[in-house]
Amino acid sequence: MVDVSVAKSRRLPVMGDVARLAGVSHMTVSRVLNEPESVRPETRERVLLAIKQLGYRRNSAARSLVTRRSQTLGVVCFDTTLYGPASMLNGIVQATEEAGYAVSVASLRRPTAAAATQAVQRLVHQSVEGLVLIAPQAAEAMAFVRALPTDIPVIAVENALPSVTSVSVDQVLGARMVTEYLLSLGHETVHHVRGPSDWSEANGRVDGWVAALEESGRMVPRELVGDWSAKSGYLAGQKLARDRRATAVFAANDSMALGVLRALLDAGVRVPEDVSVVGFDDIPEGAFVTPPLTTVSQPFREVGRRSIEFLLGEVEGGEAGGVSSVIPPELVIRNSTSSRRP
Amino acid sequence: MVDVSVAKSRRLPVMGDVARLAGVSHMTVSRVLNEPESVRPETRERVLLAIKQLGYRRNSAARSLVTRRSQTLGVVCFDTTLYGPASMLNGIVQATEEAGYAVSVASLRRPTAAAATQAVQRLVHQSVEGLVLIAPQAAEAMAFVRALPTDIPVIAVENALPSVTSVSVDQVLGARMVTEYLLSLGHETVHHVRGPSDWSEANGRVDGWVAALEESGRMVPRELVGDWSAKSGYLAGQKLARDRRATAVFAANDSMALGVLRALLDAGVRVPEDVSVVGFDDIPEGAFVTPPLTTVSQPFREVGRRSIEFLLGEVEGGEAGGVSSVIPPELVIRNSTSSRRP
DNA sequence: CATGCGTCCGGTAACGCTAACATACGAACT
């Protein structure tokens, strides 16, 4: 007689146990799991029932050992408490799950080459099938490229690396839209508080701002440099408050814009009556500060979706990448901006 | 003669290849990797050299198949664009990496029982060795408990589940500190804009607030309900602005506090001169809004560190959990609060 | 009635690694 008892043994059930209970071979169990249509409905039901009875679950290690696939993607990210990166990570994770892959995350404590290399190595060791880099710093980008394994597909988000497929929001366009909008309100020129020069997003926003000003033949003021933090924005705002000719300020992200706002208000400058201020990112709080912040909204979810689509294309199709995809952002006009009064 | 050539074959090198090149058996290679001190230094060097030459990497699937360990922890989280959860996730990921484990993330799109169950299943399928639940909603908590596999250790962050080890910030204490501080400034009582009732953090903050008021024998005003968003804070703020007796407001997070702030200012109420406002979380922007926000700072990194410590204790030691650890937060006083003027 | 073919299922051999036991060898003991 076949032993059908749900053994008290601590051992987890394996395919063989299911097979015995269902009165088939373990191969049939495997087939039920992998290509159900290839087994007779009646048999299939018996197997499915046995699986349920035993609480059987396929051993993923054994499976990936023989298939040579881990069904896992790796994500490398830096500071995920910033709104932008957090949203991006979220978008990536959700898109990956939808595609039926697991996602393994490696977080960099500090943006150094050593940390980046180590993170990539760690993920490769976990035999991820593809790598997503949420790496906005150009310096890091270089480090990544050096550490990159040539044999697994990589996609860069928000940072175009040489010869790496990338998906990003059009920072240049976003900055143009802001600048052109401010000019259209009658401002002579637009001042800019930029992000750190090793972040490609910061550079893209500078480029768009400069381009828009030059195309309109405006003076390009000296840019102020921040580090994305509200504090650095505050410092920049203090300088701007002293400059009577600064009537429009474009800060490279919302946090800095809030800092600028506060510095101006502290200095007795009214926003938007005296000076218009625009941010970038569209953080949720932006609509509820005083005054509500005009900003640029980025389609993070779409970026995540498209990244994973491309990456899995390479993983599954084997086609080499190199394509870059750029998604347009959207200008969100609120009350921190107004027409220049003569 | 032994074949030592770095074969052109697409096949990745395996232990046997390294062994052949180093002139040892594959077991010696395994030992060099797992217990280096047990092999003679001279032999070890030869093996290490061969590994480097071939670019060999151990196959993690094969390894975990035989060791029955995946060296992976699973994290279930909900909305990681909120500052609190994002910080928590970050703390968890970093602590996990430091412990030499990989971290697999499952994100819930919506906080439903079905989504929660599915996420846990997915992670269990990936054979994670332990589970971290960043699940602040009580409703979800219940769903989790039902879906929980009994055979792998689980730790809950920021939410005490029955019979599950948990680590959290002392929300009750934080709320007490805020309330007592406001009372000490001379306010008759403190109004509260609470978070959603299915979030345990929201309830903890309500409890602390009520306790502090009752101990001082103060009237407990009817609480207003928000959903963590600045918008809901704004709505609450509009109501509070109409209530002349409301001189101190404690919002359950910073985003709502910003909303309250803005509603009050829009209604011509001065902060902090007429009304004091306090938030919770200490978002980075809090120091740079107008006026800078008094709030409560939570030690997210410490929570992450301690969670992983506990979880790995269970994973590796096999000891059952059930212990709960509570970490005190810190009151950060800025300028959105001032003494009640008679 | 033999043959061919399609459908369904089983047997066996990997996949790359580690656990457990086996062996060789020199040093240290009686």
Place this chain on the structure above:
DNA sequence: AGTTCGTATGTTAGCGTTACCGGACGCATG
């Protein structure tokens, strides 16, 4: 000198799954 022991390495047998091939059976065809 023979025995014992410890150290360094090798041999073998799985871990649980899927790939691959082959066999049994039913049905249609010559």
